[in-house]
Structures are given as C-alpha cells and as structure tokens.
Amino acid sequence: MTKPAVPAQYSAVSDPDRDPGSSLASFDAVYEREYEPICRTLGRLGVPAGDVPDAAHDVFVVLYRRWTEVDMTRVRPWLYGVARKIAAVVREKRRRDQPADIDPPSPAALPDTRVAQRDFVWRALDALADDRREVVVLHDMEGYTGAEIAAMLDVPVNTVHSRLRLARAELVTAVRRLRGEP
Numbered sequence: 001m002t003k004p005a006v007p008a009q010y011s012a013v014s015d016p017d018r019d020p021g022s023s024l025a026s027f028d029a030v031y032e033r034e035y036e037p038i039c040r041t042l043g044r045l046g047v048p049a050g051d052v053p054d055a056a057h058d059v060f061v062v063l064y065r066r067w068t069e070v071d072m073t074r075v076r077p078w079l080y081g082v083a084r085k086i087a088a089v090v091r092e093k094r095r096r097d098q099p100a101d102i103d104p105p106s107p108a109a110l111p112d113t114r115v116a117q118r119d120f121v122w123r124a125l126d127a128l129a130d131d132r133r134e135v136v137v138l139h140d141m142e143g144y145t146g147a148e149i150a151a152m153l154d155v156p157v158n159t160v161h162s163r164l165r166l167a168r169a170e171l172v173t174a175v176r177r178l179r180g181e182p
Contacts, residue, residue, distance in 0.1 A: 012078075013174045015019065023041065023065060027063070027067060030063070030072075030075055031060055034075070034076060034079055035056060035060075037076070038056050038059050038060075038080075038083050039052050039053070039056050039081055041080060041083050041087075041137070041142065042055045042056060042059075042083050042086070042087055044137045044141050044142070045083065045084060045087035045091075045134065045137055046087055046090070046091045046094075046122065046125065046126060046133065047086075047087050047089075047090045047091070047132065048090075048094065051090055055083070055086050055087065055090055056083075058086050059079060059082045059083050059086055062082045063075075063078075063079065064083070077148075077151065077152045080138075080152055081152060084134060085112075088130055091126075091130070111147075120134045120175075120178065123139070123174075123178055124171055124174040124175045124178055125171070125173075126175075127170065127173075127174035128167055128170055128174070129152075131163055132163050132164075132166055132167035132170065133167065135149060135153075135160055135163040135164045135167055136164065136168065136171065138152065139160075139164055141170075145166070146161055
C-alpha cells in the first residue's frame, strides 16, 4: 500500500511571508524581551489567566505580520496598544458567554491568600469601563505617567487624569460592593 500524497496546504513553504529585508533574529529578540510584560499587561487588562498565553500569541502574530511597519524605538507602546484591543475582545466575549445572574463568590468565603486578594482586585477592576480600567492599570499597576498614557492611548493628558480620578472612585465603590458594604 502506498502512502497518499501530502495535500498542497501542508507542502514545504518556499515563499517567505515577510519582506526580504526583515530580520527574524530581531523579532526573536523583541519577543524574548516583551513576552512577559505583555502577559502581565493582558492579565491586568482582564484576560483570564488560562487565556493569557493565547492572547499574548495573538499580540505577537500582529507584530510579526506588521513587522516592517512598526517603529522599533516605540515597540512597547505599540505592543500595548495591540494587547489592549485583544484584551477588550476577550473581555467582551467573556461578558457575552457569562450569565448575568451569577454573583462572584464572597471574598469572606475565599482563603486569605495573595491569590484570593489578587482575584478580588481583578473582580473589582472588571466593574470598570474599559477606558477607565486601562488608565488605572497603566498608571497604578504598570507605573506609566499621565503623559506616557496619553501618548499610548492617543488622548489628551487631562483626559487621562480625569479617567484616572473617575476610575479610582468607581474602584472604591466596586470594592465596597464586593465586600457587601453599603
């Protein structure tokens, strides 16, 4: 019995999917340097832990495809912008798939560990609108300045500060609600 021929889609690829001048070594270096920060950012932007590797992969697929268009001196903010969009898609999908009548478990029912505390913060952050959540994550968790965030999000600095103020107030309200306080 003879082995069937390999279908055309699985045959050896002879044409590169990149321009001849692009360097995979440079891509590999960016990937190695930026993978962990992108994973942390995706998690902080509300991507569930089990979905973070896939979302990070999606970020780097976009970079790979647009490699020749990206300014390498500003690759981290560019990657953050892609991660933001991917995280928003994941959060929206999760909202659509999650029944609205299920409340998260009470924080008192969770063990007093760092993981439980982290999960509590993520649930509180989930209560924020996407634009406000991004500003809180970038400023309070990632350590970016208002001006840096304004450049990343392409909004005025005053808008960043306004969103940050509103987000912090909403975060306090969300924490109180999750704790069962009035």
